[in-house]
Amino acid sequence: MPVAVVILAAGQGSRMKSDLPKVLHKVAHAPLLVHAMRAAQSIEADRIVVVTGHGGAAVAAAATDYAEDTVIVTQDEQLGTAHAVQQARDALADFDGDVVVLYGDTPFIREETLQDMLSARQSGAGIVVLGFEAAAPGRYGRLVLDQSGGLARIVEAKDASAEELAITLCNSGVICADRSTMFDLIEAVGNDNESEEYYLTDLVGLARDRDLSCAAITCPEAETMGVNSRVDLAAAEATFQAAVRLEALENGATLSAPETVHFAYDTYIGRDVVIEQNVVFGPEVTVESGAHIRAFSHLEGCHVSEAAVIGPYARLRPGAEIGGGAKVGNFVEVKSALVGTGAKINHLSYVGDAEIGADANIGAGTITCNYDGVFKHKTVIGARAFIGSNTALVAPVTIGEDAMTGSGSVVTQDAGDGDLAIARAKQVNKTGLALRVMNKLRAAKAAQLKDK
Structure with a gap:
């Protein structure tokens, strides 16, 4: 009927x-x-x-x-x-x-x-x-x-x-x-x-x-349960979260501290997923079997594949697609990006509008500079590439397979497969200049205090 x-x-x-x-x-x-x-x-x-x-x-x-x-x-x-x-x-x-x-x-x-x-x-x-x-x-x-x-x-x-x-x-x-x-x-x-x-x-x-x-x-x-007031709304949220946490546990997930994990209405959690304390799921999140979501991470609009590790303190924004066995570590933000199988983004990085190849390693402090004030641009990093710490990748830019960037580089041009890209000014040491400048500044401050 x-x-x-x-x-x-x-x-x-x-x-x-x-x-x-x-x-x-x-x-x-x-x-x-x-x-x-x-x-x-x-x-x-x-x-x-x-x-x-x-x-x-x-x-x-x-x-x-x-x-x-x-x-x-x-x-x-x-x-x-x-x-x-x-x-x-x-x-x-x-x-x-x-x-x-x-x-x-x-x-x-x-x-x-x-x-x-x-x-x-x-x-x-x-x-x-x-x-x-x-x-x-x-x-x-x-x-x-x-x-x-x-x-x-x-x-x-x-x-x-x-x-x-x-x-x-x-x-x-x-x-x-x-x-x-x-x-x-x-x-x-x-x-x-x-x-x-x-x-x-x-x-x-x-x-x-x-x-x-x-x-x-x-x-x-x-x-x-009807919701007629803010008190009712809070009670409804608590009721929903309690039910979904229980369902996740019964379906084979591990929640280290269930009362601190917050799910969205449509969160999908696979078997043998481990979710640590204080994790928040926004809408449209899928976490496949065997993944590990570490403490204080926030996920929304993303897909986490089998055996991937997220966090602690990671943020996955809409469009983040994390491949199997990949690692997104502490204070890393990923948005509208494909992170390939086994790739690592372990520390303090922003990866947006990007494609990261399998087994690539993204060093600490790496940023994909994806926005020019009007348009978004894409960064492509090939399989097994090694991005040195504190690299700024100014999109659109492509780093080839097995390529490297030198730490501290501002990369504005493509690097081919197997290439090493270094984009930073040559270091110059001025002998004794730091001490002379500081002594001059200290003398000026002392004179200022004497005049008062």
């Missing part, structure tokens, strides 16, 4: 105290909205519709940046959750299948949970609602089950009896139904309530009135 997902992302999020729409605040380097979209993608949704409102242009841009084919609709007035879903009606008019409603501020709904909901739909439930056993039910709506275990109704806490308040099975807000059923029921939703809003929770009662069966699927409470 085809599946569409409607993600509600129109709220202002006033408790965030931010000019940024709530759903664009980030967990693990991705907006909350993107996490919800990833949940939709996990069940291979045929269509994703994002309902925008507050900060709609920015929310729409974030959604389509992540997935170009996302359908954007607008809720001009925030009149409740049912009203929000209603805005997607035209976008799904030609769709024949189930519709799942998710929330842009609820980032952790798992694929398995959504599949359970879809399975309940295929088993005959007209409406499926996601619930959770709450440790402190408080103001959550309660899911009231009938004698057969079906969902009888949803009761808001303010309207619940003492007996109903004792129920710990609570409503997450996530709901699933056939497209035609969902929108037919939404047409019948009224706003005769204190807030004068149209609530999606009313669908259960309306469905029962039409003799449609309703089911409740449950998941852990942490999975339904």
Whole structure:
């Protein structure tokens, strides 16, 4: 059965105290909205519709940046959750299948949970609602089950009896139904309530009135965590990091101090990878099996091949491609560069817009001068080349295979295979001049002090 997902992302999020729409605040380097979209993608949704409102242009841009084919609709007035879903009606008019409603501020709904909901739909439930056993039910709506275990109704806490308040099975807000059923029921939703809003929770009662069966699927409470404030955002980040660290360990990685390693939403870590303390992964990082990421390194937008060693205190920026067995050492920055198999950049260097051949050795303090103030230029260093310490390679420039540069050189011309390039001024020693200059300066300072 085809599946569409409607993600509600129109709220202002006033408790965030931010000019940024709530759903664009980030967990693990991705907006909350993107996490919800990833949940939709996990069940291979045929269509994703994002309902925008507050900060709609920015929310729409974030959604389509992540997935170009996302359908954007607008809720001009925030009149409740049912009203929000209603805005997607035209976008799904030609769709024949189930519709799942998710929330842009609820980032952790798992694929398995959504599949359970879809399975309940295929088993005959007209409406499926996601619930959770709450440790402190408080103001959550309660899911009231009938004698057969079906969902009888949803009761808001303010309207619940003492007996109903004792129920710990609570409503997450996530709901699933056939497209035609969902929108037919939404047409019948009224706003005769204190807030004068149209609530999606009313669908259960309306469905029962039409003799449609309703089911409740449950998941852990942490999975339904909503983010409404900066405190919630910090808690969501901690929850995500704890889960991903555990997953990395269970998949065969070694984390020396797991609580100090921070992953992005899409970090890929292979088996037998060792990650030391205080490592930070930005988006789009792949680390292949057997690599070693040493302490205090920062990686984003890069690929680290098998058995490579990164750090400590290394920075890999977008476009860094590190070959198998290569070494990128302390206080080295690599950007938009291919570092060949077995190559070494061990100390205090910047390599940007470059291609480093296999088994080349880049000496301490080497810089690829890649930017002329307007354009970026490429440096090519051949296999087995040896770049002397403190070399400045002024791009565009090519150093051939098995070539060398003299320490302290400013290289502006290509060096052929096997060549030695030396580009520095001849040293001249002025006998005794340093002592004479210093004595003159000291005398001037003494005279200045005497005059005071």
